[in-house]
Amino acid sequence: MPDENPAKPAFRTAIILAGGEGKRAGGRDKYFFSYRGETFITRLIECLETVVDEIIIVAKNEEKCSHFYGIDNVHIVSDIIKGRGPIGGLQAGVPEAKGEVIFVSACDMPFLNPEVVNRLFDQMNEYDAIIPAWDEDKVEPLHAIYRRDALVKYLKSHKSLSLRAMIHELHSKYISVEEFRDIDPNLMTFTNINKLEELEEINTKI
Numbered sequence: 001m002p003d004e005n006p007a008k009p010a011f012r013t014a015i016i017l018a019g020g021e022g023k024r025a026g027g028r029d030k031y032f033f034s035y036r037g038e039t040f041i042t043r044l045i046e047c048l049e050t051v052v053d054e055i056i057i058v059a060k061n062e063e064k065c066s067h068f069y070g071i072d073n074v075h076i077v078s079d080i081i082k083g084r085g086p087i088g089g090l091q092a093g094v095p096e097a098k099g100e101v102i103f104v105s106a107c108d109m110p111f112l113n114p115e116v117v118n119r120l121f122d123q124m125n126e127y128d129a130i131i132p133a134w135d136e137d138k139v140e141p142l143h144a145i146y147r148r149d150a151l152v153k154y155l156k157s158h159k160s161l162s163l164r165a166m167i168h169e170l171h172s173k174y175i176s177v178e179e180f181r182d183i184d185p186n187l188m189t190f191t192n193i194n195k196l197e198e199l200e201e202i203n204t205k206i
């Protein structure tokens with residue numbers, strides 16, 4: 001008899017970390033930077049809604065993101081304690097996540113590629129985290145997949161606000177970014193814009 005109830009794929013959450021001081025951007029909110037008239041945060045939502053079931057935006061200032069209220073499957077939460085960096089953002093976002101697996105994204109990645117995100121989800125298996133890596137020293141923990149339970153456990157007992165310490169403690173698998181060149185030849189998905197000059201450059205050159 002055919003299987004009438006095939007295994008449902010795991011519910012997927014994306015967390016966009018939209019806080020930070022943006023010192024290198026002159027104190028500006030990078031998620032409101034625009035690429036060709038569209039804000040980074042809108043571009044991220046448009047990309048991620050094609051590959052996850054819900055999106056959680058963790059904002060330093062929830063009010064500033066209030067125009068995203070009402071978008072299907074997009075939730076906005078505030079940092080519980082401000083100024084703790086990305087780990088602080090995760091402390092607010094992870095408890096809200098319904099997904100067993102979570103894509104964690106920075107807010108300053110305007111060229112996020114949904115196929116790359118999908119491929120990361122496909123690698124999950126028995127690991128706590130799947131982290132793209134350029135080499136041993138340069139890794140992409142804010143363009144990575146995490147198992148929710150592992151994050152919950154880590155965030156309950158962590159002693160450091162360092163992302164590097166977190167991925168070191170988790171059972172992480174590192175994947176060379178080169179694995180994604182077939183779908184994103186220039187690896188644009190990993191581009192992150194920290195400075196006004198970099199913003200100007202992408203809007204004039206690309």
Ligand SMILES: Nc1nc2c(ncn2[C@@H]2O[C@H](COP(=O)(O)OP(=O)(O)OP(=O)(O)O)[C@@H](O)[C@H]2O)c(=O)[nH]1
Binds near residue numbers: 023
């Ligand atoms: N929710 C939340 N996100 C944060 C926090 N700190 C950093 N982030 C996010 O984490 C990502 C990486 O942050 P960075 O670019 O390293 O730091 P930044 O503070 O945004 O920028 P700089 O001050 O220039 O270092 C960005 O998407 C930030 O928005 C925070 O305290 N809360």
